[in-house]
Amino acid sequence: MGIIIRRLPLSDRLQRFRDEATARGFGQSASPKEANWTQAFFELYAGLPLAERQARSFAYALTHEPVYIHPHTRLAGQTYQRCPGAGAPDVTSNNPLWADYSVNPQARRLVAERLPENAAYAKFFNDGASPGHVGWDWAMLLERGAQGLRDRHAEAEFLAASDPKAREFHRCVQIVLDALIEWAALHARTLREMAANETTPARKAELLEMAAEVHYKDAVNQVRRFAPEDGKPVINMLMRKWDIINLRTIISSRRTGKTWEQMRPYLVSAGELYVHEMERIAKAEPEKLYMRIKETSVGRQILSNSSRNMRGTELEQLFIKAVKSFQVLNQLQAILDTSYYDYLQRGIVSSDKDVIWIKKTVAKEIDLRNIMSVLRLKKNGVKDPARIATYIIRGGRINSAFVEALLKANSSKEVLSTIKPLFKIKGEDFTSLPVLEASLQQELANERVRVFYKNPVSIATLAGFLFIKEEEMNNIRKIVRGKDYNLSPEEIRPMLVFY
Numbered sequence: 210m211g212i213i214i215r216r217l218p219l220s221d222r223l224q225r226f227r228d229e230a231t232a233r234g235f236g237q238s239a240s241p242k243e244a245n246w247t248q249a250f251f252e253l254y255a256g257l258p259l260a261e262r263q264a265r266s267f268a269y270a271l272t273h274e275p276v277y278i279h280p281h282t283r284l285a286g287q288t289y290q291r292c293p294g295a296g297a298p299d300v301t302s303n304n305p306l307w308a309d310y311s312v313n314p315q316a317r318r319l320v321a322e323r324l325p326e327n328a329a330y331a332k333f334f335n336d337g338a339s340p341g342h343v344g345w346d347w348a349m350l351l352e353r354g355a356q357g358l359r360d361r362h363a364e365a366e367f368l369a370a371s372d373p374k375a376r377e378f379h380r381c382v383q384i385v386l387d388a389l390i391e392w393a394a395l396h397a398r399t400l401r402e403m404a405a406n407e408t409t410p411a412r413k414a415e416l417l418e419m420a421a422e423v424h425y426k427d428a429v430n431q432v433r434r435f436a437p438e439d440g441k442p443v444i445n446m447l448m449r450k451w452d453i454i455n456l457r458t459i460i461s462s463r464r465t466g467k468t469w470e471q472m473r474p475y476l477v478s479a480g481e482l483y484v485h486e487m488e489r490i491a492k493a494e495p496e497k498l499y500m501r502i503k504e505t506s507v508g509r510q511i512l513s514n515s516s517r518n519m520r521g522t523e524l525e526q527l528f529i530k531a532v533k534s535f536q537v538l539n540q541l542q543a544i545l546d547t548s549y550y551d552y553l554q555r556g557i558v559s560s561d562k563d564v565i566w567i568k569k570t571v572a573k574e575i576d577l578r579n580i581m582s583v584l585r586l587k588k589n590g591v592k593d594p595a596r597i598a599t600y601i602i603r604g605g606r607i608n609s610a611f612v613e614a615l616l617k618a619n620s621s622k623e624v625l626s627t628i629k630p631l632f633k634i635k636g637e638d639f640t641s642l643p644v645l646e647a648s649l650q651q652e653l654a655n656e657r658v659r660v661f662y663k664n665p666v667s668i669a670t671l672a673g674f675l676f677i678k679e680e681e682m683n684n685i686r687k688i689v690r691g692k693d694y695n696l697s698p699e700e701i702r703p704m705l706v707f708y
Contacts, residue, residue, distance in 0.1 A: 226281040240295035246270035264381035268388030285396045356430040359386040397423035425682040440668035452480035499525040543600040563669035575605035
């Protein structure tokens with residue numbers, strides 16, 4: 210029985226990307242890598258010990274690699290490995306300067322001297338014993354990231370106090386990883402510059418959002434780098450918020466028929482879900498959506514939390530129905546939110562006494578979400594307290610009496626009067642729910658700033674900084690999308706949150 214292969218049609222954008230990538234592949238490319246590497250090794254760092262000289266020379270070549278942001282791409286960055294100038298002279302080179310330093314010729318010489326019997330095999334295989342041949346542990350690289358690997362080698366250097374060679378090795382690895390992180394940061398700067406000069410509104414918006422996301426993720430990784438050991442789990446828990454937001458975005462986008470390419474600009478990969486995992490979830494058939502999410506480590510924890518109050522089969526049916534039903538979608542989003550905040554409230558544990566301020570900020574964020582949920586449900590005709598209770602996230606200060614007071618409020622002034630014991634927002638009226646939400650977010654932002662200034666040597670300060678960076682990125686995204694929808698500055702400004 211033959212295998213039937215079905216080709217799916219490419220979108221116009223993917224078709225253009227494929228054609229352009231093919232043209233680039235067969236076009237004439239050149240790289241400055243070998244020239245920069247040689248200059249660094251024989252001129253800039255010639256006086257350093259060999260190991261550090263090698264590390265800094267490679268680092269110099271990497272940070273001077275061109276930054277490529279191709280049209281129609283959402284992933285930034287590329288290097289050319291098989292083109293003129295792209296060689297690795299520390300392995301092999303025709304430049305006579307490298308004769309005593311390239312690995313391959315030295316390996317051939319040493320193998321010939323020390324293993325003469327290898328000559329019988331060399332004519333069938335090779336005569337250098339594949340020096341430096343390695344197999345990458347991609348899982349560890351994806352799990353830890355460049356910054357995580359750097360932290361690991363910094364710790365190893367510290368622990369190898371009595372072994373100078375080991376300390377030298379770990380220090381050199383850190384030099385190279387610092388260069389990799391710097392090269393990645395160059396892409397964020399390039400994206401901002403490209404966005405400033407882009408004339409196509411849609412592409413300009415994409416570039417700005419890509420730059421904002423890269424910058425935000427870089428800030429998160431920097432904080433993870435110098436956070437105290439018992440503070441890192443707290444930071445990671447706070448960042449899991451983005452996994453929930455991304456899952457909500459994917460599911461709601463699926464309901465409106467959006468493709469992965471259309472969803473991707475709205476996702477922020479600052480949590481634990483990798484981009485390829487989100488793409489797999491986004492492209493899954495409705496009946497497999499639950500399983501695709503459960504396959505990820507984040508999904509297993511979230512769904513295990515949710516299944517305490519609901520059987521797995523019931524939860525699976527919700528995922529299937531949420532793709533088609535707005536009402537079920539809202540219910541599912543509330544379940545995901547509740548699961549996350551419950552996990553967060555129970556999981557934030559640290560020896561840092563100021564962690565209590567982070568918990569208070571999280572509780573206030575829960576209150577904001579609950580207030581807006583009640584008011585939106587009320588606007589859509591849902592006024593049954595029992596039904597509304599299924600959408601309430603646990604962990605805040607809102608109780609059933611508060612919900613009933615919101616439901617009974619007959620004017621925006623009465624709504625504000627009910628809210629003000631929890632949120633000290635200015636004004637006596639609001640024109641729409643988005644305007645009210647922006648006011649509540651502003652008050653939450655003020656609370657987060659107070660956390661930031663609580664104690665300069667506290668995990669609360671690091672969390673406060675990330676809260677501020679989050680709003681900075683959100684403001685950029687709101688401005689970009691507002692302009693994309695032809696909104697005026699007067700219409701966009703009330704949606705922004707200022708510190």
